[in-house]
Amino acid sequence: MLLLSQLINGLQLGSIYALVALGYSMVYGIIMLLNFAHGDIIMAGGYIAVLILTAGRNPVLAIILAIIGCVLLSVLIEKVAYKPLRSAPRISLLITAIGVSLFLQNMAQLLFTANARSFPNTVVIPAINFRIGSINISLTALVTIVVTIISMICLTLLVQKTKMGKAMRAVSEDTDAAKLMGINVNSTITFTFATGSTLAGIGSILYCCRYPLVSPTMGSLLGLKAFVAAVLGGIGSIPGAMIGGLAIGFAEVLVSAVGLSEWTDAVVFAILIIVLLVKPTGFLGRSMQEKV
């Protein structure tokens, strides 16, 4: 029974990693950029929510504005920082992303100080526990898992069935060919950033409900772990990001369960190193060389 509650624990954590990993993977798929500022978008979402909640406002409003804030910020970053580098070498883009990440963290520190603020998580999701037999499930875990499943279904429908989703796949497979189809590549890229950061916004709220502290650097470790999840699943692959996220969540929970909780971060990065050494394309990634 302990196993079952650990399983749910891992599913909750893994869901959050998956939501964040999707943003990394989709953006990488479309412009070959490891968007290291993605984790800091989560931090921004956390601050927006915490400010609205501590002002005593409606949690629904806080959630909606946090998501909108994440979307606007990431679209703005794309326009200002990444778009001018569209034809620059990928390494310039990567360095820019790291710069944006540092900028956002320092900006947050300037605005909100380096001290962590506590996130009123019970206002968002009441602290209710369900007992099924001998296992204990928190409402937070349940909501996290259900919201993630719904988000994944919506994302899959979006990417597989809608015109915009198909355009995203076309651009990520062959940008020039997509242009020749009449696809507006720039707006498709913007849309991809918006989609990824919507998921980040949702992930941000769910993360804060589990770890109720908001700080300027909260996004960096979460972002890095989600990045590892994306690599593990196969960067660029949407189902890969989902699987990778869950795998990392389970790995962390498993490591803590055997009493090595201070080792979880090390294990996650060990996974990264092993994946890069053994199978750099991850579970579902395609090999870098496309057949001609």
Place this chain on the structure above:
Amino acid sequence: MLKINDINVYYGPIHAIKGVSFEVHPGEIVALIGANGAGKSTILKTISGLLRPKTGSITFMDTDITKMEAHKIVQQGLAHCPEGRRIFLRMTVMENLEMGAYTQKGVDEDIIESVFARFPRLKERRRQVAGTLSGGEQQMLAMGRALMSRPKMIMLDEPSMGLAPLLVEEIFDIIKTLNESGTTVLLVEQNAGMALEIAHRAYVLETGRITLSGTGKELATSDEIKKAYLGG
């Protein structure tokens, strides 16, 4: 219909196209032939907006498209079927065709049926992932996809590349009937013999310059062409 006026195109410091001018009239098949690296693909990419000329201008149906973005040029009715086919290998045949109709309001059944009528094999394989098609089928998909935007003019970059002789015949027949049904064609080919056979007019490109032009027949019988491109 299409007018290229003294364009110069560079890849960084490399001067790939050096003052090229030519014209395509409505209803024509115009062939652009030349050896490897002559600059044929570069010209097509410049026309369709993937590359920008440093100087010169391009007009399509009285609209200046020199600085127009690629995705807007398609909307003008000018389709480009690129070298190497460039179909979306991870998408299905049907999805590839839908992408071809991206500029249209919806994907209308008539245009799909007309493409399937031209390429019956695509209909059989419409649910298949494009990466699993044979080379000939991929070429047909690339052409079918370009036709989905109902172009007034289509540019084909080496449609016969890598295909067995029988399939090459088939592709050239399709180009001919396509033209007869009213689509203007700009055809880039290394297979100069076949191209000159179906072309009304042709231009010969050598290292970024047009060195010869004339009707398909004239060029096919010219000694220079025979020596350089027709193996004798």
